[in-house]
Amino acid sequence: MTETQAPAEFFGFKDSRSVDGTDTRAIPAFVFGEELADLAEQDDRIVVLTADLGRSNRATDFGARHPERFVNVGIAEKNMITTAAGMAASGFVPFAATFGSFAALLCAEQIRTDCAYPNLPVRVLGHHSGMSMGFYGTSHHSLEDLGMMRCIADLTVVCATDANHLRALLRLSLDHPGAMYLRLGRGRDPQVYDVVPDLALGRAETLRDGSDLTIVATGSEVHPALRAAEELARDGITTRVLDMWTISPLDREAVVDAARTTGAVLTVEEANVTGGLGSAVAECLLDAGLAPRFRRHGVPDEHVPVGPPAALYAHYRLDGPGIAAVARELLTKGTTP
Structure with a gap:
């Protein structure tokens, strides 16, 4: 096998455990589409938006079951947040998902001015946060988002610990009156909570x-x-x-x-x-x-x-x-x- 013929796995650039064979039910970055699809069966306010990352964050799980309430805006993250704000102003509870580096860093102005300032119930999901994008480098690392998001007035900032914790956060967020930034990890976070916990905002x-x-x-x-x-x-x-x-x-x-x-x-x-x-x-x-x-x-x-x-x-x-x-x-x- 020549170097040019060798697959990425040969050089260790790709972790086979992160591909489609992974149990998506144990992956926080992948659970949200499934959980929101379940919740949407009883709550017609829920809509989901993504910026051409529906497969990476499994928003497609929601889209498959509720196509009329799923929007892929393409590679237009700022537009996605503003669109979500418009939906929120019209009575919906939108969940807008993209990489944390894009959500918080690229869309900071839209999160502040379009969502937090008018106190609209937009839920921005920043997945693959921290250093979890690894080989993609600084442009895709999201290390500044907590500092940036927590200094925005009237914006609630929460971090998912594992899959069960994320399920609880999504449920809790439905009736939260203002804007929220939900930070998700790599997607293969080990389980901490055996069952879905009973959470209260602001309580550790x-x-x-x-x-x-x-x-x-x-x-x-x-x-x-x-x-x-x-x-x-x-x-x-x-x-x-x-x-x-x-x-x-x-x-x-x-x-x-x-x-x-x-x-x-x-x-x-x-x-x-x-x-x-x-x-x-x-x-x-x-x-x-x-x-x-x-x-x-x-x-x-x-x-x-x-x-x-x-x-x-x-x-x-x-x-x-x-x-x-x-x-x-x-x-x-x-x-x-």
Whole structure:
């Protein structure tokens, strides 16, 4: 086999587990079309829009069952958000889905001015967020979206943890009065919730309790945070793990209680550490006049290398062992990396 004849899999550029054979019911980025199709059977307000990514996000699952309420606008993401705003103004609850890098970065003005400012019930789904696009590079990495979206007034910002969590978010969003940005991960996020949880906006979920440290994680980093807590437990360190799935509004009470009862707080996010979850928690602690041992952990303020997601997570210590190592540094050295 010559180099020009060799398929992408031969060089390791393509992960066969990410193609059509993957069980789509366990893939958050793929579940939303199926779940919304089910919900739409009883709610005729639901419409779904995508920008030529119906197969990547499985919006086609919705389109197959409700073609009259499915719109593919083509490669026109800004137009998609404005179109969704018009639908919302007409009484619909539109769900507009595209890559997180396009949704938040490319469409920030439309999300702010067309959706949040007039308080319209548009749900923007930014899937394949963080570094999950791997080889596609900086243009497709979505590391700034949490910082950008949470500073938009009247915009609710939430992160899906796994497939069951996403199902709960979609159901919860139906009667939310304003605009919402839903951040989805790579699509193969490990299961954290065995059943669909009962969620309330602005309320963090305590997944594990402890007295030595609190890890405040969101989205794709919740599962590795739990793995880190298990590893720390073997060293006698008990760790509270909070799933801070609502970035805006933040569960300030949970943050304050964690600081007061455990004395050390580590935030973990698959995002730029500037402006995202870590910054939100830091602001909360400062406002409350608290100064626990504290550290923001995520992607440094830099453009990440091109590579497979798993390698990038390990490189930035955003896997279980990496988070555990950062936690030990916090407990022994304080806030200095």
